[in-house]
């Protein structure tokens with residue numbers, strides 16, 4: 001089944017899209033000169049203020065697509081429109097949150113959060129104030145002078161979220177931010193993220209391997225095919241908001257999860273055959 005709902009949706013609401021790719025392909029050339037086609041003809045549009053979850057088998061190009069959205073990678077062909085093109089007073093309009101936190105080990109917790117503001121030329125007092133506010137909001141008050149290695153995995157990821165939110169970006173790109181966490185810590189962080197999103201209504205693209213997480217957080221779940229990645233299914237998630245982790249139950253939820261797995265399963269098998 002090749003349900004290209006994304007592009008159809010995009011054509012009707014291109015004005016409101018914060019991120020958009022059209023017929024985007026990406027090839028990487030390896031050391032021996034061999035080409036790997038990571039993405040092929042991807043059409044995807046993310047409307048402003050929506051939360052899109054992106055799932056697909058390992059190696060299908062999810063991180064590549066996220067990096068293209070964030071301006072860290074250029075497509076080999078196709079068109080891309082992103083909020084990265086609109087800088088606001090030196091502040092980045094896009095922030096990343098990664099699985100491995102990507103924190104600076106030599107900077108204290110508060111300086112890690114304030115770093116982006118410093119790069120943007122925000123004054124010392126203001127950046128400290130803003131960093132402290134976000135640390136308190138993420139339950140990290142009292143740890144300002146600690147260093148990342150002194151924090152637990154869950155705390156580090158909350159620190160990464162504080163660092164991403166402190167610059168007030170338009171778009172948050174999250175690449176498996178909770179994959180390294182234990183199941184209970186992950187549930188708590190999902191609740192934090194739901195609450196943050198309700199309050200800020202940022203445009204978010206979240207890459208995850210968890211179907212539950214994708215459905216719980218997303219307004220839509222986009223399923224990619226095995227490499228070269230294309231959009232296979234674009235599933236709206238009409239669960240009411242505000243949501244909590246207990247929203248991940250019930251008949252409608254189970255049905256959507258079954259639909260996702262039906263679309264994903266073949267792709268995971270295909271990607272395993274080729275690996």
Ligand SMILES: Nc1ncnc2c1ncn2[C@@H]1O[C@H](COP(=O)(O)OP(=O)(O)OP(=O)(O)O)[C@@H](O)[C@H]1O
Pocket residue numbers: 028029030036037038056057058059060061062063064065227
């Ligand atoms: N810089 C690069 N140079 C060469 N090949 C790359 C590069 N980045 C990604 N690739 C290749 O592109 C393909 C897609 O990689 P990508 O990291 O986007 O997959 P993914 O869907 O994020 O996988 P995972 O779920 O395992 O994180 C892979 O085959 C990968 O080896």
Ligand SMILES: [Mg+2]
Pocket residue numbers: 062063064175
């Ligand atoms: Mg990846």
